[in-house]
Amino acid sequence: xxxxxxxxxxxxxxxVSTVSYVLSGNRPISEGxxxxxxxxxxxxxxxxxxxxxxxxxxxxxxxxxxxxxxxDVRADVQMRFVLGVLRAARAKGKNLLLLPAxxxxxxxxxxxxxxxxxxxxxxxxxxHDPRVPTLANLSKPVVLIGTPExxxxxxxVDFDFTAAGxxxxxxxxxxxxxxxxxxxxxxxxxxxxxxxxxxxxxxxLQTLHERGIHGVVDLPVELGRDGASEAIERMFRIxxxxxxxxxxxxxxxxxLLLRLEELGIRVPAxxxxxxxxxxxxxxxxxxxxxxxxxxxxxxxxxxxxHLLQLIDGRSPEPVVLPPTLVARGxxxxxxxxxxx
Amino acid sequence: xxxxxxxxxxxxxxxVSTVSYVLSGNRPISEGxxxxxxxxxxxxxxxxxxxxxxxxxxxxxxxxxxxxxxxDVRADVQMRFVLGVLRAARAKGKNLLLLPAxxxxxxxxxxxxxxxxxxxxxxxxxxHDPRVPTLANLSKPVVLIGTPExxxxxxxVDFDFTAAGxxxxxxxxxxxxxxxxxxxxxxxxxxxxxxxxxxxxxxxLQTLHERGIHGVVDLPVELGRDGASEAIERMFRIxxxxxxxxxxxxxxxxxLLLRLEELGIRVPAxxxxxxxxxxxxxxxxxxxxxxxxxxxxxxxxxxxxHLLQLIDGRSPEPVVLPPTLVARGxxxxxxxxxxx
DNA sequence: CTCGGTTGTCGAAACAGTTCGACTCCCCGG
DNA sequence: CCGGGGAGTCGAACTGTTTCGACAACCGAG
Numbered sequence: 001x002x003x004x005x006x007x008x009x010x011x012x013x014x015x016v017s018t019v020s021y022v023l024s025g026n027r028p029i030s031e032g033x034x035x036x037x038x039x040x041x042x043x044x045x046x047x048x049x050x051x052x053x054x055x056x057x058x059x060x061x062x063x064x065x066x067x068x069x070x071x072d073v074r075a076d077v078q079m080r081f082v083l084g085v086l087r088a089a090r091a092k093g094k095n096l097l098l099l100p101a102x103x104x105x106x107x108x109x110x111x112x113x114x115x116x117x118x119x120x121x122x123x124x125x126x127x128h129d130p131r132v133p134t135l136a137n138l139s140k141p142v143v144l145i146g147t148p149e150x151x152x153x154x155x156x157v158d159f160d161f162t163a164a165g166x167x168x169x170x171x172x173x174x175x176x177x178x179x180x181x182x183x184x185x186x187x188x189x190x191x192x193x194x195x196x197x198x199x200x201x202x203x204x205l206q207t208l209h210e211r212g213i214h215g216v217v218d219l220p221v222e223l224g225r226d227g228a229s230e231a232i233e234r235m236f237r238i239x240x241x242x243x244x245x246x247x248x249x250x251x252x253x254x255x256l257l258l259r260l261e262e263l264g265i266r267v268p269a270x271x272x273x274x275x276x277x278x279x280x281x282x283x284x285x286x287x288x289x290x291x292x293x294x295x296x297x298x299x300x301x302x303x304x305x306h307l308l309q310l311i312d313g314r315s316p317e318p319v320v321l322p323p324t325l326v327a328r329g330x331x332x333x334x335x336x337x338x339x340x
Numbered sequence: 341x342x343x344x345x346x347x348x349x350x351x352x353x354x355x356v357s358t359v360s361y362v363l364s365g366n367r368p369i370s371e372g373x374x375x376x377x378x379x380x381x382x383x384x385x386x387x388x389x390x391x392x393x394x395x396x397x398x399x400x401x402x403x404x405x406x407x408x409x410x411x412d413v414r415a416d417v418q419m420r421f422v423l424g425v426l427r428a429a430r431a432k433g434k435n436l437l438l439l440p441a442x443x444x445x446x447x448x449x450x451x452x453x454x455x456x457x458x459x460x461x462x463x464x465x466x467x468h469d470p471r472v473p474t475l476a477n478l479s480k481p482v483v484l485i486g487t488p489e490x491x492x493x494x495x496x497v498d499f500d501f502t503a504a505g506x507x508x509x510x511x512x513x514x515x516x517x518x519x520x521x522x523x524x525x526x527x528x529x530x531x532x533x534x535x536x537x538x539x540x541x542x543x544x545l546q547t548l549h550e551r552g553i554h555g556v557v558d559l560p561v562e563l564g565r566d567g568a569s570e571a572i573e574r575m576f577r578i579x580x581x582x583x584x585x586x587x588x589x590x591x592x593x594x595x596l597l598l599r600l601e602e603l604g605i606r607v608p609a610x611x612x613x614x615x616x617x618x619x620x621x622x623x624x625x626x627x628x629x630x631x632x633x634x635x636x637x638x639x640x641x642x643x644x645x646h647l648l649q650l651i652d653g654r655s656p657e658p659v660v661l662p663p664t665l666v667a668r669g670x671x672x673x674x675x676x677x678x679x680x
Numbered sequence: 681c682t683c684g685g686t687t688g689t690c691g692a693a694a695c696a697g698t699t700c701g702a703c704t705c706c707c708c709g710g
Numbered sequence: 711c712c713g714g715g716g717a718g719t720c721g722a723a724c725t726g727t728t729t730c731g732a733c734a735a736c737c738g739a740g
Contacts (some may be wrong), residue, residue, distance in 0.1 A: 002479060004654050004696055004697085005564075005696065005697060005698095006696080008359065014719080014720090015720050015721075016696095016697080016720090016721090017700095017719080017720065017721075017722095018718085018719060018720075019697095020698055020699080021718095021719090022700090023697095023698095024699095026698085026699080027717090027718080028714090028716090029717095029719085030717080030718060030719090033718080045456040045479075046696065047450060047452075047453035048454055049393065049395060049455050049695085050391070050394075050451070050454040050455055050456035050694080051390070051391035051395045051400065051455060051696080051697095052696035052697045052698090052725090053391070053397045053454075053696080053697060053698085054391030054697095055389060055392045055395075055696085055697080055698095055727090056696095056697060056725050057390045057697090057698085057699050057725095058725090059728055060390075060456075062437070065438075069423050069426065069427070075415075075416040075423075076419065077417035078419065079416065079418065079422075080415065081416040082419075082438070083409050083415075086409065086698090087409070090447075092702085095438075095439070095447075095451070095456075096437065097435055097437050097438075098405075098422075098426055098431060098435075098436045098437075099435070100427070103430060103736085107430075107435075110387060111390070111435070113386075113387030114344055114388055114389055114393075115386040115389050115390055116389040116390035116435075133420065134568070139342060139385075155368075171699095219603055222622075223532065224624055225624075225626040228567075230688075230689070245536045251624075258598065269455075284563070284564055284671075286565040286567075287596075293538065314342055325701065339706080344725085344726055344727085344731095345728095354689080354690090355689070355691075356690090356691090356727080357690065357692095357727095357728080357729080357730095358688085360727065360728055360729080361688095361728090363728095364728075366728085366729080367688080367729095368686090368687055368690090369688070369689085370688060373688080373689085388726080389725085389726050389727070391727095392695090392725075392727045392728090393726080393728085394727095395694095395696055395697085395726085395727080395728095396694080396726095396727055396728050396729085397727090403718065454698095469717080487739095489725095502685090555692055561694080581722090585707065612681075639728085670710090
C-alpha cells in the first residue's frame with residue numbers, strides 16, 4: 001500500500017492537517033516543521049491519492065479526447081491532431097484520456113457525470129454530427145474540434161478549411177490560370193459530410209466562381225494508385241485544357257503527382273499544383289509541393305485553451321484558424337495551354 | 341453540482357447504504373425498494389463519483405500509455421499501435437491515458453504513486469532504453485511493448501521482428517535467390533538502437549548467412565525520394581546481380597518501388613520484393629507488395645491482457661508474436677540474373 | 681410456541697484528503 | 711500591564727462511496 005497523509009503525519013510527528021498545509025501552502029507553517037514534513041514525504045515516497053484529492057477539489061486534471069477510430073484511413077493526419085492536443089494539454093499540466101467515438105455517449109456520460117474528467121474535446125466533428133446533441137447534454141464543458149452546422153452553444157474551434165480552399169483557388173487564379181480542377185477526398189468522405197472535405201471544396205469552388213473562372217472541374221479521388229489515375233484521366237476528359245490543380249487528398253497526392261509524371265506532364269511548366277496536406281507530406285513529395293498545411297499543433301493549443309476557459313467559467317469565442325500557403329515552386333504563371 | 345448517493349437516498353427515502361447495495365448488488369434488496377432507488381437514480385441523473393469510488397476500490401480502471409511523441413516520423417505506424425491498445429483496453433472496460441514519453445518519469449510517478457492509473461503500458465521500448473530502470477521502480481504494474489536487452493523482470497510483449505526478418509529472408513532464399521539486399525530503416529534509427537530496426541535486420545542477415553547465401557547487401561535507406569534513389573543506386577553498385585529485396589522502411593517503400601519502375605526493373609520478373617510494413621500500405625503500393633505486416637491490434641490486445649494479469653497478481657510469460665507473410669506476387673522464383 | 685436462519689434495511693466506520701474553527705503562543709502598541 | 715492580532719498548530723467536519731455489524735421482521739422446523 002502506498003503511504004498516506006496519515007503515515008506522513010505520524011512519521012513527522014505532526015497532525016494530518018499540518019501535512020496538508022505544507023503541501024498546499026494555504027496556511028503559514030514554520031520553517032522547521034515544513035522541513036520535517038517534506039523530509040518525511042520524501043522518505044515515504046508519498047504522493048497524494050488522486051481520487052481522494054479529486055473529490056474535494058472537484059477536478060481531476062484529466063481531459064477526455066473523443067476520436068473516431070474505426071476509419072483507419074488518414075491515420076497520420078489524425079495522429080497529428082492527437083499529438084497536438086496531447087502536447088497542449090500536457091503543457092497546461094492536464095492529462096489526456098483517449099476515447100473512441102464509436103463507444104458512444106454512454107462511457108462519456110459515465111466519465112463526465114462521474115467526475116472522472118474535467119472536460120471533453122471532440123475531434124473530427126462533422127457538419128451534421130449526431131454526437132453534437134448528446135455532447136451538449138454532458139455535465140462537463142465540451143470543446144468541438146470541427147464545426148457542425150448547429151453547434152448548439154457548444155464551444156468550437158476549427159481550421160478554416162473554407163479559407164484554405166479559397167486561398168488555393170486565389171493563388172492559382174492570381175497566376176492567371178483559367179482552367180482549374182479541384183481533386184478532393186473520396187466520394188465516401190463527402191457522403192459523410194466531413195467538414196474538412198466539404199468546406200475546402202466549397203471555399204475553392206466559390207472563389208473560382210467569384211473570379212469568373214468558368215473552366216472548373218470538381219472530382220473526388222478514390223483510394224490507391226488506380227483511383228488517382230482514373231481521376232486524372234476523367235479530369236482531362238472533362239477539361240483537357242486544365243492548367244491548375246488543387247489537391248486535397250492526403251492518400252492520393254503522391255499517386256496523382258506520379259501519374260502526371262508518367263504522362264509526361266511537367267510541374268509547374270504544364271501544370272500548376274497546390275495541395276492541402278501536412279507539411280511533412282508536402283516536403284516528401286516529388287517535387288516538394290506548394291501547400292497549405294493543417295496547423296494541428298495550434299489547433300490543439302486553441303482547443304485546450306478553450307476548454308480551460310470554459311472550466312474557468314468564461315465562454316470563449318469560437319476560433320477559426322486562418323490558412324497559410326507555402327510556395328514551393330509547383331505553381332507558376334499560366335503558360336499556353338497544351339492539348340493532351 | 342452533480343447528484344451524490346446522499347441525494348439519491350433522500351429522494352428515494354432510503355439510507356445511503358441501501359442505494360449502494362442496489363448499485364453493487366452485494367446484498368439482497370427488495371424489489372420495491374430497488375425500483376424506487378433506480379427511479380431516483382434515473383431522475384437525478386446520478387453517476388457515482390469516480391474519484392471517491394477509486395479510493396475504496398483501489399483502482400481507477402485507467403491505464404497509462406507512454407509513447408514517444410517527438411519523433412513525428414512513422415506517425416501512422418505509431419497510430420496503429422495506439423489504436424490497437426486503445427481498442428483492447430476499451431474492450432476490457434478500461435480507459436487509456438496518453439502520456440508523452442518525453443515528459444519523463446516525474447508525471448508517471450505522480451500518476452502511479454498517486455493511484456491515478458492502475459498500470460502502465462510503455463510503447464516503443466528500445467534495446468537499451470533508459471526508461472526501463474525507472475519504469476521498474478514504479479509502484480504499479482508495467483508492461484513493455486518492445487523488448488529491451490535487460491527487461492529487469494518487467495513484463496514485456498513484442499512482435500517477433502527477428503522472425504519477421506528471418507521469414508522474409510527464408511522466403512526469398514526458398515525461391516532460389518542468391519543475391520539479396522536488405523533495405524532497412526534510416527541510419528539514425530539504428531543509432532538509436534530501435535529494437536524493431538535492429539532485430540528485423542539481424543534476423544534477415546542471420547538467416548541468409550545460415551542458408552549459405554553470400555550475396556548480401558545491407559543498407560539503411562534515408563528519407564525521401566532521394567534517399568530511396570540513392571539506396572537503390574548504392575545497392576546495385578555494391579552488388580549488381582541482386583535479384584531479391586527485403587524492405588523494412590515504411591517511409592521509403594513507395595519511393596523504392598517507384599525508382600525500380602523508373603529504372604525499368606520489372607517486379608517480380610527482374611526483382612523479387614518482400615516488405616515489412618502495414619497491410620494497408622502493402623495494398624496501396626504499386627504493385628501490391630508481398631509483405632509481413634505488423635499485428636498492431638493483436639499486440640495491443642496481448643499487452644492489455646498482460647497488464648490485466650499483472651494487476652491480478654499473476655506474472656504472465658513474455659509473449660513474442662510470430663510474423664506471417666502474405667504473398668501478393670512481388671516475389672517469384674529466381675530467373676537468370678540480368679546485369680544492370 | 682420458541683428457536684434458528686433468511687431477508688431487508690440502517691447507522692457508523694473506513695478510505696485519503698482538504699479546510700474551517702478554535703486554541704495557544706508571542707509580539708507589539710497603548 | 712492588558713488587549714489585539716498574527717503565526718503556527720491541531721481536532722473535527724466534510725467530500726462521496728463502500729462495507730461491516732447490527733437489528734428487526736418473517737419464515738419454517740421442532
